[in-house]
Amino acid sequence: MFTILVLILAAAGVAIGYGLYARTIDKNIVQPDPKKATPAKMYMDGVDFTPASKNVLFGYQFKSIAALGPITGPIIAVQWGWLPAIVWVILGTFFIGWVQDYGAMIMGVRRDGDTMGALSYKLISPRARNILMLFLYFYLLLIMGAFGNAVGKVLMTNPQVPFGMLTVVLMGVLAGQMTYRWKQDIILTTIITVVISFVGIWVSTQPFMSNIFSAIFGLPDSPVWFLGNTQAQVIGTLLVVIFCYLGSVLPIWSYAQPINYVSFWIVSLGVLGGILGMLIWRPGIGDFPAFTSFTTASGPLWPMLFVTIACGAISGWHSLVSTSGTARQLEKETDALPVGGGAMFLEMVFAVVAFLTATVAWGSFQGYQDAGGAGKALAVFAGGLANFLSRLGIPTSFGTAYGSVFLTIMALTIMQLCVRFMRVASAELLGDSVPVMKNVHVGTTVALLLTLLFVWVIPWLTIWAAFGAANQLMAGLALMLISLWLMSEGRKNAWALYPSIFMIVTTIAALLYLAYTSFLVKLPAATTAQASIANILIGLIALTLVVAAGFLIADGWRALRRPRVKEAAEKA
Amino acid sequence: MSMGASPGDRWRDKLRKARRVAGEILYGMTVFDWVRDLRRQRAEVERLFVLITFGDMVGLPILPPYYTLRLLPYTVPVLNRWKRSLLRERDLTDLAELIEGVG
Numbered sequence: 001m002f003t004i005l006v007l008i009l010a011a012a013g014v015a016i017g018y019g020l021y022a023r024t025i026d027k028n029i030v031q032p033d034p035k036k037a038t039p040a041k042m043y044m045d046g047v048d049f050t051p052a053s054k055n056v057l058f059g060y061q062f063k064s065i066a067a068l069g070p071i072t073g074p075i076i077a078v079q080w081g082w083l084p085a086i087v088w089v090i091l092g093t094f095f096i097g098w099v100q101d102y103g104a105m106i107m108g109v110r111r112d113g114d115t116m117g118a119l120s121y122k123l124i125s126p127r128a129r130n131i132l133m134l135f136l137y138f139y140l141l142l143i144m145g146a147f148g149n150a151v152g153k154v155l156m157t158n159p160q161v162p163f164g165m166l167t168v169v170l171m172g173v174l175a176g177q178m179t180y181r182w183k184q185d186i187i188l189t190t191i192i193t194v195v196i197s198f199v200g201i202w203v204s205t206q207p208f209m210s211n212i213f214s215a216i217f218g219l220p221d222s223p224v225w226f227l228g229n230t231q232a233q234v235i236g237t238l239l240v241v242i243f244c245y246l247g248s249v250l251p252i253w254s255y256a257q258p259i260n261y262v263s264f265w266i267v268s269l270g271v272l273g274g275i276l277g278m279l280i281w282r283p284g285i286g287d288f289p290a291f292t293s294f295t296t297a298s299g300p301l302w303p304m305l306f307v308t309i310a311c312g313a314i315s316g317w318h319s320l321v322s323t324s325g326t327a328r329q330l331e332k333e334t335d336a337l338p339v340g341g342g343a344m345f346l347e348m349v350f351a352v353v354a355f356l357t358a359t360v361a362w363g364s365f366q367g368y369q370d371a372g373g374a375g376k377a378l379a380v381f382a383g384g385l386a387n388f389l390s391r392l393g394i395p396t397s398f399g400t401a402y403g404s405v406f407l408t409i410m411a412l413t414i415m416q417l418c419v420r421f422m423r424v425a426s427a428e429l430l431g432d433s434v435p436v437m438k439n440v441h442v443g444t445t446v447a448l449l450l451t452l453l454f455v456w457v458i459p460w461l462t463i464w465a466a467f468g469a470a471n472q473l474m475a476g477l478a479l480m481l482i483s484l485w486l487m488s489e490g491r492k493n494a495w496a497l498y499p500s501i502f503m504i505v506t507t508i509a510a511l512l513y514l515a516y517t518s519f520l521v522k523l524p525a526a527t528t529a530q531a532s533i534a535n536i537l538i539g540l541i542a543l544t545l546v547v548a549a550g551f552l553i554a555d556g557w558r559a560l561r562r563p564r565v566k567e568a569a570e571k572a
Numbered sequence: 573m574s575m576g577a578s579p580g581d582r583w584r585d586k587l588r589k590a591r592r593v594a595g596e597i598l599y600g601m602t603v604f605d606w607v608r609d610l611r612r613q614r615a616e617v618e619r620l621f622v623l624i625t626f627g628d629m630v631g632l633p634i635l636p637p638y639y640t641l642r643l644l645p646y647t648v649p650v651l652n653r654w655k656r657s658l659l660r661e662r663d664l665t666d667l668a669e670l671i672e673g674v675g
Contacts, residue, residue, distance in 0.1 A: 045657040059598060065603075
C-alpha cells in the first residue's frame with residue numbers, strides 16, 4: 001500500500017507541479033512565442049545548432065540528466081527517515097528543480113544559444129565566468145571521487161561483478177565495430193550485443209568465474225595494500241581508471257558512444273523490470289521509521305539533507321546541459337517547458353523509484369542497514385532491485401549481480417566523459433603556461449591521478465556530501481543568473497530568485513559545516529595520514545568553494561542592482 | 573483527420589501518433605547523441621577542408637584562387653554554415669553536453 005501511495009503522491013506532484021504551476025509561469029511570465037526564430041534555426045550549422053523534434057529532445061534531455069545522482073541521493077538520505085527524503089524529492093522538484101532546468105533552457109534560447117560560461121560573463125561579470133570554471137573543475141573532481149569510490153571500492157570488489165562489466169564494455173566495442181565496419185542494422189546490433197551482455201552477467205554469477213576474481217582480489221580476507229585500501233579495492237579502482245583512460249583518449253564515437261548505447265539498454269531494462277516487480281509486489285514500509293533523528297552520520301538534516309539529495313530534486317549540472325545541448329536544438333520556444341520541465345519531473349519519478357528500492361524493498365530500517373546503509377548506497381540499490389526482480393522470477397543472485405553491473409556501467413560511462421572534459425579543461429586553462437598539458441595523455445593522466453587521490457583517501461559519505469554541495473551551489477548560481485535575466489527582460493523573477501536564495505544559503509551552510517567538521521572535529525582526531533589528508537583536502541575544497549561563491553554573490557548582487565541604479569539615474 | 577472520421581479511425585490515428593511519439597523519445601534516448609557525435613566528426617573534417625580551400629574568406633590564403641574557383645560549385649552549399657560555425661565564439665561550458673547522466 002505504501003508503494004502505491006508514494007507513487008500516487010509523485011504522480012500528483014507531476015500533475016500539479018507541471019500541469020498547473022509550471023504551465024502558469026510559462027504562459028503568464030515567460031510567454032514563449034512559437035513563431036519566434038530560435039538559435040537552432042537562426043544559426044543552423046547541422047551539428048550544435050540544429051532544430052529537433054520536442055519528443056526527441058525530451059528523450060535526449062532525460063538521458064542527459066538522469067543517472068546515478070537521482071539513485072544515490074535518496075538512498076543515502078533515508079538515514080534521516082523516509083519522510084524528509086520523499087518530501088524534499090517532491091517539493092524540491094516542484095518549487096526549484098524544474099525552475100532551474102526550464103529557466104536555463106529558455107534563457108539560453110532567448111540569449112542566442114549562449115552557455116552558462118558566456119551567460120555569467122555577460123549577465124554578472126567577467127570574473128563570474130572564471131569562478132564558474134573553478135566550480136566546474138572541483139565539481140568534476142568530486143564526481144570522479146564519489147563515483148570512483150562507489151564503484152571501485154564497493155561494487156567492483158564483488159567478485160560477481162567485474163566479468164559482467166567487462167562483457168558489457170566489450171559488447172559496446174563490438175556494437176561500434178558492427179555499425180562502422182560491418183555496416184550492420186542497428187536492431188540486429190542491439191539484439192546481439194545486449195543478449196551477449198546478459199549472458200556475460202549470468203556467467204559472472206557462476207562459481208568458477210567468481211572464484212577467479214576472488215583469487216585476483218585476495219578474497220575473502222583481502223589484505224590491506226595501500227593507504228588503508230584492500231587489494232580488492234586497489235584493483236577495482238585501477239580497473240575503473242583503465243576504463244576512463246581509454247574513454248578519454250580514444251575518439252568518442254568509436255569507444256564511449258557505442259558503450260553508452262549498449263549500457264542504455266542494460267540499464268533501462270533493469271529499471272523497467274524493477275518497476276514491474278515493484279508494482280506486482282506492492283510492498284509496505286514495514287517498521288522503517290518516518291524520521292530517525294535530526295543528526296546522522298552525514299550531519300544535521302538542515303543543510304545536509306538538501307545537498308545529499310541533489311539530482312532528483314535539483315542539480316546544477318542540469319543548467320549546463322540545458323544551455324549547451326538542448327537549448328540550441330529547440331525548434332520552438334514553446335518546446336522548452338515539455339523538454340526542460342518535463343524531463344526534470346520524470347527524473348523526480350526516477351528518484352522516487354530509487355527511494356523505494358532503499359525503503360520498501362527491505363521492509364525495515366535494519367534491513368536497509370544490513371544491506372550496507374548509507375555507506376554502501378549503491379549496494380543497497382542493487383540488492384533492492386534484485387528483491388523487486390525476484391517477483392518476476394529472476395533469481396536474487398543474478399538480480400544482485402545485474403543491479404551491480406548496471407550501476408557500475410552507469411557510473412563508468414559518466415566518468416570516462418568527465419575525464420575527457422577535465423583533460424580538455426586543463427589544456428584550455430593551463431595549456432599556454434604549461435604546454436605539456438595540451439598533450440592528451442598527460443592531461444588524462446593528471447586528471448586520473450587526482451581522481452585516485454580522492455578515491456583512495458576520502459571516505460564515501462564525505463565526498464558525496466562535498467559533491468552534492470558543489471552541485472547545489474552551482475544550481476543556486478544558475479537560478480541567480482535566471483533571476484538576473486528575467487529582471488533584465490522586465491519580467492517577474494520571484495519564482496527563480498527565492499529558490500536561488502534558499503539554495504545558496506543552504507549550500508554555503510553545508511560547505512561551512514563540512515569545513516568545520518573536517519578541520520576542527522575530524523582532523524584533530526585523525527590517527528592515520530590518510531584521514532589527515534582527507535580532512536585537509538575536503539576542508540580546503542569546501543572553503544575555496546565558499547570564498548568563490550562569496551565573490552560570485554557579490555558580483556551577482558551588483559548585477560541585480562544595476563537596472564535599479566540605471567533607472568534612478570535616468571529619472572534624475 | 574476529416575470531421576466525418578469514424579471512432580475507429582480516430583483511435584487508429586491516436587495510436588499512430590502515440591507510436592510516433594514513443595519512437596521519437598526512444599530515438600532521443602538511444603542513438604540521437606551518437607548521431608550528433610558522428611555529425612560533429614564530419615563537420616570537423618568539412619571545416620578543415622573548407623578552411624584549406626576558402627581560407628581567404630577569413631584571412632588565411634592557403635590555396636591559389638584558380639583552384640578555389642574550380643572547387644566553388646561543390647563548396648557553395650556548406651560555405652554559409654562553415655562561416656557561421658568558424659566565427660562562433662566558443663566557451664568551455666559548451667562541452668558540458670558531452671557528459672551525460674551526472675544527474
